[in-house]
Amino acid sequence: MAEIRSNAASVEFRNVTKIYGKSKAPAVNGVSLFIEAGKLVTLLGPSGCGKTTTLRMIAGLEMVTGGQILIGGADVTRLPATDRDVSMVFQSYALFPHMTVTQNVEYGLGFSGFGRKETAERARAGLELVGLSNFGDRLPSQLSGGQQQRVAVARALVLEPQVLLFDEPLSNLDAKLRRRVREEIREIQQKLGLTVVYVTHDQEEALAVSDRIIVMNNAVIAQDGTPRELYEQPANAFVADFIGEANMFQCEVVSVEGDSATVQLGSAVLKLPARGRKPGPAKLAARPSRLEIGEPNAPGTLPGTLEKVTYVGSHLEFVVATQFGEVFVISPDVDTAFRAGQPVSIGFPERGPVLITD
Structure with a gap:
């Protein structure tokens, strides 16, 4: 055979x-x-x-x-x-x-x-x-x-x-x-x-x-x-948006030490891999599932207001109004009660956002 x-x-x-x-x-x-x-x-x-x-x-x-x-x-x-x-x-x-x-x-x-x-x-x-x-x-x-x-x-x-x-x-x-x-x-x-x-x-x-x-x-x-x-680790905005969904933010790289960058995003200050970026204006991408919804005014977070809350079985989907526009967030926490109009904060876990090129 x-x-x-x-x-x-x-x-x-x-x-x-x-x-x-x-x-x-x-x-x-x-x-x-x-x-x-x-x-x-x-x-x-x-x-x-x-x-x-x-x-x-x-x-x-x-x-x-x-x-x-x-x-x-x-x-x-x-x-x-x-x-x-x-x-x-x-x-x-x-x-x-x-x-x-x-x-x-x-x-x-x-x-x-x-x-x-x-x-x-x-x-x-x-x-x-x-x-x-x-x-x-x-x-x-x-x-x-x-x-x-x-x-x-x-x-x-x-x-x-x-x-x-x-x-x-x-x-x-x-x-x-x-x-x-x-x-x-x-x-x-x-x-x-x-x-x-x-x-x-x-x-x-x-x-x-x-x-x-x-x-x-x-x-x-x-x-x-x-x-x-x-x-x-998408290299640029096109890849970040094409491979899955991504929220895009304009940010400021405040300083770079070695491979680590200090990034200012509104009231949030983040420590991220520099990926070759230099101090100055930059762009940041964050996957919806890599963001966290929390209580308002939490330190190191971005304040916002819930515009939409959608239950889809395995997770909740949020649309949050922020100073940077609408931000889409996915959360596996389906048991906490959320409602439209509620003030919240958006947290950025360590493995969440990445600096990208245009």
């Missing part, structure tokens, strides 16, 4: 630019990145940021305007898609409706020089890997959306590509199914040690599946890091 193996390879972009036609605005502008073999890296960003173009250039479906692309250390910049050891799972699944599940999984193998026996064995191994061993004789129309997605994954896996690409793979699934399928994709990737490049605009999806996330905005990389780094 054939087994599906990993031929994982690294992916490197060296100052890659893509310009379509006569457009003056590049779709991808001087991007350099390195994706380690055996890791799942997500390209995340809003529509039009360049993430899908980046993915398609890895696949060879789009050719670069400038720069180099290397897979496994080999320059593939000018190679067509057919000469790259890369497989892609598309948003639409792209299954052949008139073929059975097994025939769909076998399809690519027929062009790769495998004999009939090995093709059949690889298809069986692929379907077993995605939990569809007993579905080989069915047509795609007889499967659920999640099952169709797994067939598309199996079809890509049996080719044992150096790099496996996912283009918005879960966008056609409902929320509950998305969560289950993304867990399955992550489990297969880790089990086989695959190099996966994954495109999505869904922040939660990216945080859940990725070893690293590359956030793109306006054709360039806004920040590259682990999910925790991007969530807890």
